[in-house]
Amino acid sequence: MSKTSYSIAVLPGDGIGVEVIDATLAVLRALEGRIGRRFECVKHPAGAQHYLNGGDSLPDSTLAACRAADAILFGAMGLPDVRQKDGTEIIPQLDLRFALDLYAGVRPIRTFAGLPGPLADPRAAQIDLVLVRESTEGLFYARGRGRIEGAGDAAEAFDTMKITHKGTARVCDFALKLAQQRKARGKPGRVTNVDKANVFQSMAFWRQVFDERAKAFPDVPTEHAYVDAMALNLVMKPWAYDVLVTENMFGDILSDLIAALAGGMGMAPSADIGDDYALFQPAHGTAPDIAGLGVANPSATILSAAMMLDWLAHRHGDAALGDGARAIEDALATAFAKELVRPREFGGKSSTADIVRAVVDGL
Amino acid sequence: MSKTSYSIAVLPGDGIGVEVIDATLAVLRALEGRIGRRFECVKHPAGAQHYLNGGDSLPDSTLAACRAADAILFGAMGLPDVRQKDGTEIIPQLDLRFALDLYAGVRPIRTFAGLPGPLADPRAAQIDLVLVRESTEGLFYARGRGRIEGAGDAAEAFDTMKITHKGTARVCDFALKLAQQRKARGKPGRVTNVDKANVFQSMAFWRQVFDERAKAFPDVPTEHAYVDAMALNLVMKPWAYDVLVTENMFGDILSDLIAALAGGMGMAPSADIGDDYALFQPAHGTAPDIAGLGVANPSATILSAAMMLDWLAHRHGDAALGDGARAIEDALATAFAKELVRPREFGGKSSTADIVRAVVDGL
Ligand SMILES: CC(C)[C@H](C(=O)O)[C@@H](O)C(=O)O
Numbered sequence: 001m002s003k004t005s006y007s008i009a010v011l012p013g014d015g016i017g018v019e020v021i022d023a024t025l026a027v028l029r030a031l032e033g034r035i036g037r038r039f040e041c042v043k044h045p046a047g048a049q050h051y052l053n054g055g056d057s058l059p060d061s062t063l064a065a066c067r068a069a070d071a072i073l074f075g076a077m078g079l080p081d082v083r084q085k086d087g088t089e090i091i092p093q094l095d096l097r098f099a100l101d102l103y104a105g106v107r108p109i110r111t112f113a114g115l116p117g118p119l120a121d122p123r124a125a126q127i128d129l130v131l132v133r134e135s136t137e138g139l140f141y142a143r144g145r146g147r148i149e150g151a152g153d154a155a156e157a158f159d160t161m162k163i164t165h166k167g168t169a170r171v172c173d174f175a176l177k178l179a180q181q182r183k184a185r186g187k188p189g190r191v192t193n194v195d196k197a198n199v200f201q202s203m204a205f206w207r208q209v210f211d212e213r214a215k216a217f218p219d220v221p222t223e224h225a226y227v228d229a230m231a232l233n234l235v236m237k238p239w240a241y242d243v244l245v246t247e248n249m250f251g252d253i254l255s256d257l258i259a260a261l262a263g264g265m266g267m268a269p270s271a272d273i274g275d276d277y278a279l280f281q282p283a284h285g286t287a288p289d290i291a292g293l294g295v296a297n298p299s300a301t302i303l304s305a306a307m308m309l310d311w312l313a314h315r316h317g318d319a320a321l322g323d324g325a326r327a328i329e330d331a332l333a334t335a336f337a338k339e340l341v342r343p344r345e346f347g348g349k350s351s352t353a354d355i356v357r358a359v360v361d362g363l
Numbered sequence: 364m365s366k367t368s369y370s371i372a373v374l375p376g377d378g379i380g381v382e383v384i385d386a387t388l389a390v391l392r393a394l395e396g397r398i399g400r401r402f403e404c405v406k407h408p409a410g411a412q413h414y415l416n417g418g419d420s421l422p423d424s425t426l427a428a429c430r431a432a433d434a435i436l437f438g439a440m441g442l443p444d445v446r447q448k449d450g451t452e453i454i455p456q457l458d459l460r461f462a463l464d465l466y467a468g469v470r471p472i473r474t475f476a477g478l479p480g481p482l483a484d485p486r487a488a489q490i491d492l493v494l495v496r497e498s499t500e501g502l503f504y505a506r507g508r509g510r511i512e513g514a515g516d517a518a519e520a521f522d523t524m525k526i527t528h529k530g531t532a533r534v535c536d537f538a539l540k541l542a543q544q545r546k547a548r549g550k551p552g553r554v555t556n557v558d559k560a561n562v563f564q565s566m567a568f569w570r571q572v573f574d575e576r577a578k579a580f581p582d583v584p585t586e587h588a589y590v591d592a593m594a595l596n597l598v599m600k601p602w603a604y605d606v607l608v609t610e611n612m613f614g615d616i617l618s619d620l621i622a623a624l625a626g627g628m629g630m631a632p633s634a635d636i637g638d639d640y641a642l643f644q645p646a647h648g649t650a651p652d653i654a655g656l657g658v659a660n661p662s663a664t665i666l667s668a669a670m671m672l673d674w675l676a677h678r679h680g681d682a683a684l685g686d687g688a689r690a691i692e693d694a695l696a697t698a699f700a701k702e703l704v705r706p707r708e709f710g711g712k713s714s715t716a717d718i719v720r721a722v723v724d725g726l
């Protein structure tokens with residue numbers, strides 16, 4: 001028998017993080033009765049404002065709450081010019097990926113009827129792809145490990161990229177399984193491995209591990225692409241791709257690129273998934289310029305919550321949560337398609353509250 | 364008194380490299396009488412086919428000819444599955460950047476009337492930007508220096524990015540000077556520095572060097588951007604940028620992205636410029652699938668030759684060459700605007716020869 005109540009550690013963070021999280025909690029509350037499940041959402045402090053107030057940017061108690069919960073819902077963190085004592089930026093989302101071993105950065109993008117994206121080609125309406133970004137090593141392994149040799153004109157700085165067999169195999173497996181799941185839902189179910197194997201030994205190694213793992217999924221068609229060519233193809237024909245898998249830094253760049261195809265960060269949900277924990281957050285930042293105005297687009301966070309429900313559904317074998325995810329996505333898509341709401345970055349006038357109301361009404 | 368004759372080392376290479384080079388040599392020949400200059404173009408072997416025939420992929424004699432010439436015109440090199448004895452790919456263009464210390468990878472992109480790009484926004488017609496890619500260090504420093512530790516499931520691969528003060532300062536200076544030159548030609552003359560200073564020590568160092576150098580150019584407005592945000596902005600509002608400068612790997616990715624904005628690699632010229640030498644080549648590859656059919660779009664190579672003339676004009680104080688560059692660009696732009704020709708990738712039927720003829724007629 002599956003659970004009926006799920007505990008969600010909620011980290012609103014800074015700036016519009018607070019607003020888009022409140023918006024999304026309202027949607028989750030509206031869903032509870034409909035699917036007969038309860039979400040025990042408890043907020044925990046973290047981020048730049050908490051740091052300014054004298055706390056840690058990621059307090060131990062918050063990290064412990066993340067570990068104890070069934071899932072983590074994250075807003076956005078960081079404020080201009082707020083640095084830790086050692087001069088580094090406040091980036092708890094990055095700390096959490098390493099601390100909780102959230103190795104699969106899942107960044108889906110689709111276009112919504114009613115919200116025109118930047119591409120002229122009518123096939124852009126069919127864009128529906130997922131980028132899986134390795135999130136615990138690659139170039140980001142260098143974070144906090146960089147070194148500078150020499151000084152002045154002779155100074156040289158070094159950062160080292162690390163690609164492990166284990167780290168690559170598990171994220172490739174994740175992408176290949178995701179392709180199988182997508183196939184079951186009528187999508188192409190194909191994986192494009194993105195690397196730079198023509199230049200770097202670590203990337204040739206990555207490709208070798210990908211090929212090794214792909215053999216274990218003979219039903220999943222796969223192909224290789226170089227990261228530079230992929231940057232071009234994602235602008236020229238993004239509708240030709242289904243699941244992409246790539247190294248951490250490449251994934252950081254390409255996931256922002258594909259967010260643009262859907263009209264920007266306001267429409268880009270994400271999940272950081274490990275074997276034991278998972279965190280869900282909008283791809284956008286804290287947008288201090290519009291914070292507190294009530295105009296932030298909550299779509300990315302609402303869609304991230306739907307990803308959370310899908311992940312919980314799968315993990316706990318609870319189909320009702322999957323239904324909830326579909327209901328949220330459909331309500332949002334319908335609100336856009338019927339032009340009930342239109343976010344500001346698409347030239348609309350809808351407030352955060354307008355979009356929440358449209359989704360809640362649609363549920 | 365300036366020279367009247369210039370020696371050009373021509374490396375056609377493989378696949379369509381041969382065709383687009385012949386096309387471009389025809390344009391240069393047609394220009395000679397018009398501007399009263401001679402181009403002594405001598406072809407030299409290099410590439411995958413030469414390697415298959417028993418030669419070196421980059422023979423010493425070819426490298427010597429590159430050093431001896433006033434400029435280098437390069438086609439494209441590499442063929443599927445052709446590897447050197449040590450298993451690495453044949454990439455003489457990369458070898459040349461290091462051998463001749465061609466530290467500034469200059470990759471301009473503009474849209475042409477008559478050739479619609481992928482973006483729906485009418486402002487896309489105003490896209491006119493130049494990406495300057497550091498080309499002798501950064502992550503590419505790792506080429507040939509990667510290492511693998513352990514074996515099987517425990518294997519780990521490492522590649523190290525190197526950012527030097529000297530290497531960064533000179534490419535930032537290059538970009539800042541380029542902005543001044545563009546300003547003189549009525550363009551914004553602004554530099555956007557693209558890095559990932561929020562995560563990597565080497566990138567924070569890069570930013571520091573950029574800021575240091577920018578102080579020496581108080582007339583040039585500058586700004587910073589993170590590479591991921593830039594990937595998004597280059598899709599959302601590429602018309603907002605003028606000169607970009609960035610690390611080698613980031614530049615590789617972003618330059619392909621901006622090529623897409625102009626309709627693909629067929630429209631993307633490039634220059635690899637050092638203090639002593641300069642090489643000009645189309646950004647595209649050898650396209651074995653269409654090689655020999657006479658349908659390759661020579662525009663990127665023709666535009667690269669125009670960049671070559673501009674570089675020679677500046678270096679030798681020979682204004683006639685600058686006039687030649689403008690004449691070539693205008694002839695090509697007019698041919699597209701009047702729809703005299705249309706390359707295949709834009710849905711047209713023009714052959715390589717058709718495009719050459721249109722440009723030559725326009726001169
Ligand atoms: C904030 C930043 C460090 C982070 C990253 O680079 O991973 C962000 O861009 C992301 O994609 O989650």
Ligand SMILES: CC(C)[C@H](C(=O)O)[C@@H](O)C(=O)O
Pocket residue numbers: 198199228454456457615
């Ligand atoms: C062929 C390849 C190694 C090369 C690079 O990565 O620099 C190419 O993509 C380029 O941009 O010139």
